[in-house]
Amino acid sequence: MSERYPESVDVAIVGSGPTGAAYARILSERAPAATIAMFEVGPTVSNPPGAHVKNIADPAERAQAQVRSEGPLARDVTDHVGGIVKTTQRRARPGTFLLEEGFQVEGEDGLPVAAFSSNVGGMAAHWTGACPRPNDSERIGFLEDDGVFEDLLAEGDRLLGVTTDAFDSSPYAPLIRERLAAAADAGRDPHERVQRMPLAVHRRDDGRLVWSGSDVVMGDVTRDNPNFHLFDESLVTSVLVENGRAAGVLVSDRRTGESSEVRARFVVVAADALRTPQLLWASGIRPAALGRYLNDQAQIVFAVRIRDFTIDADAEGAGSTGLSEYSGVTWVPFTDEAPFHGQVMQLDASPIKLADDDPAAPGSIVGLGLFCAKDLQWQDRVEFSADATDAYGLPAMTIHYTLTDRDREVVERAKAEIVRLGTAIGEPLDDRPFQMPLGASLHYQGTTRMGPVDDGTSVCSRESEVWGTPGLFVAGNGVIPTATACNPTLTSVALAVSGARAIAAGLA
Ligand SMILES: Cc1cc2nc3c(=O)[nH]c(=O)nc-3n(C[C@H](O)[C@H](O)[C@H](O)COP(=O)(O)OP(=O)(O)OC[C@H]3O[C@@H](n4cnc5c(N)ncnc54)[C@H](O)[C@@H]3O)c2cc1C
Numbered sequence: 001m002s003e004r005y006p007e008s009v010d011v012a013i014v015g016s017g018p019t020g021a022a023y024a025r026i027l028s029e030r031a032p033a034a035t036i037a038m039f040e041v042g043p044t045v046s047n048p049p050g051a052h053v054k055n056i057a058d059p060a061e062r063a064q065a066q067v068r069s070e071g072p073l074a075r076d077v078t079d080h081v082g083g084i085v086k087t088t089q090r091r092a093r094p095g096t097f098l099l100e101e102g103f104q105v106e107g108e109d110g111l112p113v114a115a116f117s118s119n120v121g122g123m124a125a126h127w128t129g130a131c132p133r134p135n136d137s138e139r140i141g142f143l144e145d146d147g148v149f150e151d152l153l154a155e156g157d158r159l160l161g162v163t164t165d166a167f168d169s170s171p172y173a174p175l176i177r178e179r180l181a182a183a184a185d186a187g188r189d190p191h192e193r194v195q196r197m198p199l200a201v202h203r204r205d206d207g208r209l210v211w212s213g214s215d216v217v218m219g220d221v222t223r224d225n226p227n228f229h230l231f232d233e234s235l236v237t238s239v240l241v242e243n244g245r246a247a248g249v250l251v252s253d254r255r256t257g258e259s260s261e262v263r264a265r266f267v268v269v270a271a272d273a274l275r276t277p278q279l280l281w282a283s284g285i286r287p288a289a290l291g292r293y294l295n296d297q298a299q300i301v302f303a304v305r306i307r308d309f310t311i312d313a314d315a316e317g318a319g320s321t322g323l324s325e326y327s328g329v330t331w332v333p334f335t336d337e338a339p340f341h342g343q344v345m346q347l348d349a350s351p352i353k354l355a356d357d358d359p360a361a362p363g364s365i366v367g368l369g370l371f372c373a374k375d376l377q378w379q380d381r382v383e384f385s386a387d388a389t390d391a392y393g394l395p396a397m398t399i400h401y402t403l404t405d406r407d408r409e410v411v412e413r414a415k416a417e418i419v420r421l422g423t424a425i426g427e428p429l430d431d432r433p434f435q436m437p438l439g440a441s442l443h444y445q446g447t448t449r450m451g452p453v454d455d456g457t458s459v460c461s462r463e464s465e466v467w468g469t470p471g472l473f474v475a476g477n478g479v480i481p482t483a484t485a486c487n488p489t490l491t492s493v494a495l496a497v498s499g500a501r502a503i504a505a506g507l508a
Contacts, residue, residue, distance in 0.1 A: 002253040002260045004231060009035040010507055012249045012264035014236045014279065016040035016050060017122025018489055019475035019496040020270030021217035022159050026500035028218075028225040031507045035227045037262060039234040039251055041392065042118030043068050048223065049230060050121035050214030052129075053095060063094075069119035069126065071097035072391040090437070095119070095126030100391070102398040103439070111296055111399045114439030116272060120232050121214040123272070123442065124489065129200035129211050130329065130343055131162045131490040135192060136336040138373065138484040140491075142452040143462060149494070156494035159219075160200040161212040167196070172306055173328030176344060176366060176425055183424035184332050184342075197329035197343065198490075209325075217493065235392055239267050239283040239472060246471035266471050266503045270496070273478035274382055274397060277447045277459075280466070280474070281384040282395050287467055288456045291382040293446040294401060295374035295483050297341070298411050302368045302418045302433040304426040309364060326363020332421065334485040340370040340414045341485035342421065365429070368422050370414040371441055373485040375404040378457075382447060401438065411435060443488050445477035450495065464499035473499045 011027060013020045016038055027034055045065035046053055053069075056062040067074055074097065092098045096115035104110025117123040133153055134140075143149040156162075167173055173196075181194040200212035222228050233254035240248040240261065248263035269276045277291040306327070332342030344366055374380075380402065384395035403411070415433045422428055451458025454467040464479055466472040475496045477488045484491065 002251070002256060002258040004253060005234075005251060005260045005262050006035070006037060006229070008248070008263035009037045010264065011036045011266045011268065011503060012262055013038040013268045013270060014249065015122060015270035015272065015476070016120045016214055016230060017270060017272065017476065018124040018160065018214050018217045019492050020122075020268065021050060021214035021222070022493045022496035023268045023270065023475060023500045023503070024222045024228055025159055025218055026497055027504055028222040028228055030501065030504035032225060033227065034504075034507050036225070036229070037264070038228070038230045039236050039249065040120050040230065040232045041235040041254065042120060042232065044120040044232045045069055046121065046125060046213070046215075048215040049232075050125065050218060052121070052127075052211035052213040053125050054211045065119075066095040066126065069095040069117045071116060071118045073097065073100070093126065093442070096123065096442070099397060099399070102396060105398065105400055108400060108402045109438055111401050111439035111444065113437045114274065114296065114399070114444050115442055116275065120230065125213045127489070130331075130487040131157065131160055131198045131200050132331055132333065132341065132486040133198070134482070134484055134486055134491055135334050138334055138482050138486060140450070140480075140482055152494035152497050153490060155497040156490045157198070159217045159493055159497070160490060161202055161216045162198045162200050162490070163202050164196045164198050166199055166201045166203050166209060167325060167328035170325050170328035172309060172326050172363065172366075173330065175306065175309060176327055176330050179424045180330060180332060180344065180421060183421055188335065192333045192335050194330060194332050197331040197345075199329060236271075236279060237282065237394065239269065239279060239285065241283065241285065241469060241472075244469065246469055266473065266506065268473045268475055268499070268503070270475035273444050273447050273476050275394075276474055276476055276478050277382060278384055278394055278397060280448070285466065285469055285472065287459045289449060289459050291384070291447050292378050292380070293376050293449055294380045294382055294399070294444060295376055295446045296401075296439055296444040297371035297374065297441040297485055298403070298407065298414070298438060299436040299441045300370045300372070300411065300414045300418050300433050301436060302422045303365060303429045304368070304422040305429060306364045306366060307426040327366045334373065338417065339373050339410055339485060340417060341487070343369045343371070344421075344425075366425065368418050370418045371443070371485045372407070372410045372414050373483040375406045376446070376483050377402070377404065443477060443484070445480045445484065445488055448474040448476070448478035449481040450479050451481060462498070463502040464495060465502065473503065475499060
């Protein structure tokens with residue numbers, strides 16, 4: 001029994017990413033007397049805990065924070081070349097790590113570069129912060145009544161600190177928007193037109209950008225809550241169920257190896273869309289749809305040099321925070337007619353070699369990314385082994401994932417569209433767009449999907465409570481039941497707000 005942990009709490013939260021943080025925040029606001037313990041397997045790598053590592057000014061310190069987030073097999077920072085984990089040929093983005101095995105089964109497409117982060121703040125200590133609203137079929141129809149979904153998304157904006165003006169001084173952003181609008185806006189409703197990307201970022205008074213992580217989601221109200229405690233380096237190995245109801249968690253202290261039982265009235269598992277179903281499966285909680293409808297967004301990228309621009313010699317653009325500030329971030333929304341989500345910016349971790357910026361015109365090269373919505377299939381799934389374990393000792397995963405004919409058709413349409421949009425902005429650097437290896441979007445979702453009724457095709461209710469296990473809530477991109485093409489975090493934080501409100505009501 002580790003002395004670090006309480007014997008019992010009202011709410012145990014597994015995972016400190018933005019969705020676990022959203023539960024902590026809403027509970028701190030609505031049920032301040034409730035005792036809350038948050039367990040995170042990874043270390044604290046930033047200050048305040050959960051802060052985005054891009055806010056760390058010193059490059060060596062930032063690299064150290066990224067390496068420490070790269071899971072149980074993370075190498076020493078000196079073994080970390082250019083932000084690439086050297087364990088396999090496949091590449092992980094800085095701060096993330098890949099599945100060692102089980103990422104692809106012969107004859108299937110697999111998700112070779114689906115990745116995880118293990119640190120306080122989860123992947124949102126490393127993310128790009130794009131927070132677009134879902135549109136058309138991306139939206140969750142059964143939550144639309146009385147504006148419920150819009151209300152939740154607005155709460156998501158509040159918790160994530162979403163803004164649209166942080167890049168308003170970017171010299172090329174208006175030009176890029178104007179050219180994209182001319183190419184894409186015809187026939188679109190106002191909310192679907194080319195616009196500034198909503199981003200979880202704000203500018204400090206001194207002009208520096210601050211990227212939102214779980215620290216922003218938690219806010220002072222959580223940090224100042226004497227009933228809230230965050231335990232890092234704490235692996236939850238099981239959710240306890242008694243008389244059919246969630247009763248607590250089994251936690252392994254990564255510092256000492258000791259295992260402890262922490263009893264709880266409510267348990268929230270917010271451990272990403274692959275490790276949340278893993279923990280439920282390990283706990284013997286196995287609704288039929290658990291791990292199924294796994295979907296990610298095939299990602300197409302293309303780079304162009306902006307045509308006919310005028311250089312503003314005074315423009316400030318050298319992004320010290322990892323993202324060029326010259327071209328801002330522009331959004332081309334998803335529609336059912338054009339089923340791709342477009343993000344146009346200086347890629348901060350480009351998979352393709354961008355030409356070195358012309359010294360006379362820094363920031364004149366922009367990357368375009370189109371993300372495609374997946375055709376949902378029951379058989380696309382993560383499976384868990386009854387005997388083999390992963391590096392944390394939890395059931396090993398095998399990904400079953402195949403693109404359908406429709407998926408391949410959408411990918412081809414996206415390739416044509418990205419060339420069309422790119423040439424509207426400037427001169428292509430390459431003659432063809434590039435399709436990223438599957439999993440690259442880091443937006444894998446659907447594995448603990450929400451549904452209006454328990455009909456075997458969903459794992460949880462519209463409040464995120466797991467069917468058949470009262471008191472157990474799931475959070476994260478796994479809960480999203482639709483195939484989104486847009487970045488999913490705003491949506492999953494919005495869904496977490498609803499679950500947290502339900503727990504707050506249950507505690508009253
Ligand atoms: C480079 C990059 C760029 C991205 N850009 C965007 C973007 O622009 N927009 C967007 O919407 N999304 C983006 N994402 C994805 C985004 O970060 C995720 O959608 C978001 O972080 C998911 O939040 P979460 O709370 O569900 O899970 P996570 O942030 O993954 O957090 C889950 C946490 O649970 C912990 N955990 C797992 N298992 C256990 C266990 N058994 N016990 C204890 N702890 C456990 C993990 O260590 C992790 O810290 C990006 C991600 C990356 C890495």
